[in-house]
Amino acid sequence: MQLNDNFADSFDLIGSSDSAIGSNVGFTGEPGEPNHAGISPPLNSAWWSWRAPASGVVTIDTFGSNYDTSLAVYTGSALNNLSEIASNDDSNSFQSEVSFTATAGTTYQIAVDGFSSSTGQIDLNLELDLVFTQVGTAGSDNLNGSGANDVIRGLGGNDQINGNGGNDVLFGNGGNDQINGASQGDLINGGAGSDTINGNGGSDTLIGGGGSDTIAGASGNDVIIGGGGGDTIFGNGGDDYINSGTGLDTVFLGTGAVIVVLETGAGFDLVNNFQVTQAKFQLGDGLSFAELSFVDSNLGVNIFADNDLLAVVAGNQASLLNNSELFIF
Structure with missing residues (x-):
């Protein structure tokens, strides 16, 4: 089974509204991987990517996950050139949420990890606030x-x-x-x-x-x-x-x-x-x-x-x- 443990194997989120269910149980970090939200080591990250179909404010959260998550969003095409856009540890109890202004056509890399060594089921949700022209x-x-x-x-x-x-x-x-x-x-x-x-x-x-x-x-x-x-x-x-x-x-x-x-x-x-x-x-x-x-x-x-x-x-x-x-x- 293909897993999204490594950056290069990220799963896609699609469109202006999407969600995914996954897990980071048994996942590990990679050399050069950043410390997500500053609280993630030892790393157990799962990766998604999303290409913004339009510019606007996007909200990404892990509400519904069953463990203490951390969440970070980056731009960049490889682990060694990532730039953090937003990150969060706890927003809703032990789950995480970030909001930022996305730029149309930009691909964003999304890492879901946990506080320290926490792992479990991931519920990942994305919603882009569209302004109709x-x-x-x-x-x-x-x-x-x-x-x-x-x-x-x-x-x-x-x-x-x-x-x-x-x-x-x-x-x-x-x-x-x-x-x-x-x-x-x-x-x-x-x-x-x-x-x-x-x-x-x-x-x-x-x-x-x-x-x-x-x-x-x-x-x-x-x-x-x-x-x-x-x-x-x-x-x-x-x-x-x-x-x-x-x-x-x-x-x-x-x-x-x-x-x-x-x-x-x-x-x-x-x-x-x-x-x-x-x-x-x-x-x-x-x-x-x-x-x-x-x-x-x-x-x-x-x-x-x-x-x-x-x-x-x-x-x-x-x-x-x-x-x-x-x-x-």
Whole structure:
């Protein structure tokens, strides 16, 4: 099982609101790692990272954790060049909370540790206070960004929403919306309805929400989350992370080092263009490689976990995919 013990193995928090449950039991520090909130040695840190989709005040806390936590947030790409942005030991009894002004497009490194040698279950919560630059109506609107960093929310109706530049946050909400990002890193969430979402460039986070959505990444390293409904997902280029969600989804992979999530009870994916030299599957729901079986079919390779069909991988053979090195678990 992949763990977020080391800085390089951090887990991602996504979007303007996210949470995660983890643990730092058995975790250790690394050479050169900072002393989180000034009270952490011996280090037992767990790491997350978050790319700010918009500028604004963000609050991160460990409320709900079952031990005396410490929390620190940094910028920097390696342990030896981290700059602390905020840190805290105790805010709510023995849990921790920090707030700071995030800058759109900046990646923040988040360390959760404990007072002295304290370890336990981690509940990590993140909330970015968004200031909307445009809000639609209950009808079908045409909403266009300015070229700067826009935060746009449609309401009801079948909206056309265009970011037009900058690091934009675009919400469709209700209706069957057409939402287009631009050349920089955007966060797009279709919401309810059957939406068409285009990243169009940059490293985007694209979320379908409910309904049968069509979602297209572009040349950047995109995070694509289908949500509910039978979605059609195009990775196109870049090193993408694709979780199609529930429903019977069709996924077309691009040319980069792609990760596709497989989960039980979520319906199966028809996965196209899976190249064993560059793509991998990530197993969710506590699945292990030992639970999987691989069966050749007319459509490709059927991947099962017990009797649950997880995916049909077109243009491949069971003998090639039955390889634990193609799976992250």
